[in-house]
Amino acid sequence: MDKVLIFGSTGMTGICTVEAAVQKGLNVRAFVRDPSKLPDHLRNSVEVVQGNVLEYKDVLNAIRGVTGVVVVLGTGTVLTPTTDLSEGMKNIVKAMKELNVEIVSVCLSAFLFFEPEKVPPMFRDVTADHQREYDVLKESGLKYIAVFPPHITDQPGTEYEVQYDASPGRVISKHDLGRFLVDSLTLPEHYGRACGVCTKR
Numbered sequence: 001m002d003k004v005l006i007f008g009s010t011g012m013t014g015i016c017t018v019e020a021a022v023q024k025g026l027n028v029r030a031f032v033r034d035p036s037k038l039p040d041h042l043r044n045s046v047e048v049v050q051g052n053v054l055e056y057k058d059v060l061n062a063i064r065g066v067t068g069v070v071v072v073l074g075t076g077t078v079l080t081p082t083t084d085l086s087e088g089m090k091n092i093v094k095a096m097k098e099l100n101v102e103i104v105s106v107c108l109s110a111f112l113f114f115e116p117e118k119v120p121p122m123f124r125d126v127t128a129d130h131q132r133e134y135d136v137l138k139e140s141g142l143k144y145i146a147v148f149p150p151h152i153t154d155q156p157g158t159e160y161e162v163q164y165d166a167s168p169g170r171v172i173s174k175h176d177l178g179r180f181l182v183d184s185l186t187l188p189e190h191y192g193r194a195c196g197v198c199t200k201r
Contacts, residue, residue, distance in 0.1 A: 001068045001103075001186050003027040007053055007092065008072035010037035013107060013152060016178030017072050018042050024182055031062045053088035060095040068185040069096060069104040073133075081125040086132035093140045103191075105145040105181045108134055110167045110196060112148055134194075143191040145184040149177050150198060159200040162190070169198025 004021050008014040009030035019042065021028045028046040032038055035048050051058030053073060063069065071092060073085050089106070096104060111119045111127040112134060119127045137144050149172045157175030161168045176199045184190045 001026060003029065003066045004068045004070060004182070004185065005029045005031060005049075005062055005066040006070045006072065007031045007062075007088070008074060008107075010034065011072060011074050011076065012154075013074070013149075013174050013177055013181075014072040015039065015042065016174045017070055017181050018046060018178075020175070020178040020182045021070070022046065026182070029062065029066060031059075053091060054084065056091045056094065059088075059091040060098065063092070063095045063099050063101055066101060067103070069101060070181050070185070071104060071106040072181065074107075075126055079122055079126050082129050083132070085126075085129045086136055089133045089136045093136055093142065096142060097140070103143045103185050104137075105147060105184045106133070106137055107147050107149065107177070107181060110148045110150040112194070113165075113167055113196065143188075145181075145187075145190045146194045147177070147181055147184070148194055148196050150196075152177060153199075155199070157199070161198050161200045163196045164193050165196070167196035167198065169201070171199060172197055173199045 004026050009018050009032050022045045030046045031049050049062045109130045151171045152174050155173045157173045160176040160180050
């Protein structure tokens with residue numbers, strides 16, 4: 001993996017993902033709407049590309065020249081109905097295919113392991129768009145890793161645990177999640193799989 005592009009680089013998990021990629025010694029390109037939200041110690045270690053994931057030309061420009069992509073798009077604390085995650089994913093998939101980039105890891109949600117009616121009501125709208133995002137990914141033909149984290153915490157990272165098609169635990173450190181999103185790009189056993197992850201207890 002030579003050069004990695006990270007979408008959602010300034011969110012809680014996104015910053016940790018950028019840190020993990022830098023620590024791994026990768027050449028990192030960070031896609032951001034607002035460069036000022038990227039911490040100084042990272043801004044000086046990565047190539048920063050400003051853009052909007054809902055604008056195809058911005059996405060295409062960002063993906064040009066990379067060998068892997070990490071998608072950590074989120075809505076922060078906003079839980080109202082949205083299509084931003086799935087529409088952004090459509091642009092990312094289209095650009096990857098146009099530029100022959102095959103490998104992508106995507107942060108989704110462990111709520112996708114639930115029956116829709118069992119998702120807590122406050123999270124149903126965002127989970128519905130995560131499902132649409134996942135559907136786009138499954139139909140993409142790419143070498144994708146679908147990452148379904150449970151509750152994401154600020155606790156220090158230790159080691160992560162991975163289980164296919166189910167969640168192995170209730171919480172994951174944002175640092176462990178960031179590392180898995182980067183590590184999984186070069187682990188073919190995870191390609192095309194729904195990966196439940198948690199921090200090892």
